[in-house]
Amino acid sequence: MTQTTSRPDTAGTAARSSRPAWGAGVVYRCELAKLAALWWVKALLAACFVGPFAFALAMKLQDTEPTDTLFGRWVHDTGFASPLVVLGFASQWGLPVLACLVSGDIFSAEDRYGTWKAILTRSRTRTDILIGKALAAASFSVAAVVLAAVGSMISGVLLIGNQPLINLSGTAIPPGQATVLVALSWATALPPVLGFTCLGLFLSLVTRNSVAGVLGSTVIGLLMQIYAFVNGFDVIRHLLLTTPFDAWHGFLVDQPYYGPLEEGLAVCAAYIVAFLVAAYVVIRRRDFTEG
């Protein structure tokens, strides 16, 4: 090993210039590598893809349909109904939980393992670490949603068939257009999923506890869902992070409407910004006396 005994430089500019341009990218790659090494992360992603197959198979094998769910009555008639039913079910609690499983643990894992000092004493800033971890958690959430969408679409078409989809107005939609609409419907779940991801990040950072990070976010999601069911203030209902999960309903009518989607995007963006800014303030100010 080469050691130097030169006098310390006083500016630190050399160090600054020798650092990669985007330190958060380095942290992001490290976080992805860490996630890829965890069996439960791989198992969750696999479940996101395989789970819809089990659902479609169960629907195929049973005589009754989940008629109380949007598109439930069509699950035996078209494979495009299956991914929409899965989306409807998952939006209730599955996607919020899924979004928080990694994000609610990604900061507190460093507390649990005592590895904060290992990463904070390398050549990355706290901001780099926040952005890198947030991107990694968001990547997991997006991957989970995409895998669930693809899995439900493929399983529906393979097990039920690619018959035209009957939309909420009762009009038959040809398979090509149905594929696009189903994909767009799943895509509308991404903003609230990312909102919950950022909520999980924030709770994970603040509580320093993975259980609180995951369960706290889940409980908040459930409370929001419950509020949506009760006869509360409509303004508050519009401001809930769970409300945008229903924005896809506007796509599947003869006269599509995009107001809920636009409103949902704004609400989700506000949650995402608020949680990330709060997390930024916390990580910048935090004294790492342990871990």
Next chain:
Amino acid sequence: METGRLDGKTGDEQRPDAAYAVEVDGLRKHFDEVTALAGVDLRVPVGRVHGLLGPNGAGKTTLLRVLFGLISPDGGTLRVLGRTPDKGDTAVFLDGVAGFVESPRFYPYLSGRRNLELLAQLDGSRAGAPDLAGVLDRVGLLGREKDKVGGYSFGMRQRLGIAAALLRSPRLLVLDEPANGLDPAGIRDMQALIRELGDSGLTVLLSSHNMDEIESLCESVTIMRTGRVVYDGSIEGLRAQAPAPAHHLRTADDGKAVELARKRSKLTVEERPGGGLSIRAGQEELDEFVLALATSGIAVRDLRLVRTSLESLFYMLTETPDDGTARGDQPDGDTETGDQRLLGGAVGAGR
């Protein structure tokens, strides 16, 4: 070489042209009601192995955490390799600095090698292509590098911590109790490695509560107690100010032995509650006393060194109550400097 001072002030005036890897002035840190650092001054000269010594709760770990940018001080100034910290951007501040505070920790589900790869990746292009095999070999982990860290012993994690630090090719290496958890052979190897690093010109700040370790490895030392510096200077200077070593003595007639001892001005003696005597004397005085006992027909049944000179001074500096009153069998301030450095005003234990 400077002689060091027992008043906790650094000897800047004695090293006017020295360059320091670490410069700390008046550093303060409180945790609620607890004062962890109560105005710490510290200088670590470039190219020197410097010890940071103190009992548990002295504030060493808090000081090191501040040094690594993990916590922010409430007051005072800090320069590491000429740079001042910018909270949240320790990456620049810590360029050229490596080491660990408390025991190094890693991801248990990854192998030792994979942990090092990720840490090297976090360092980016700065460190270039790291010589993982060379570093692992140097700390004695080659052959075990593919095992998951979760299966590593405490000592192996200490070694991996050193390896992670060396990957950065640092100019300042900060080690907090590096010999913790190591077996005797591991301690020997670790000390040899620190000596080798020191000989190569690397600046090393070695924190320990083990006086022997500091004495054998360091050229200079800062001793802390309850958040304050009570000595800063060379080991030689410390040695010069140390009281006589303490021995436990058992004789055939302790009463007569005490009478004989009290006739000698350079020797202090106390009867121990459980029997026997506690003797504090230099080696020559002790030799003369033992010979005198024999001449007087008093058989020596047991004579054991219980505390070296430096240990005695360390305990005196770090354990004597703040009011200057000695307790137990600690030295009772029999050196003038010892009384001079005792600080009034209790402060809480550091973390």
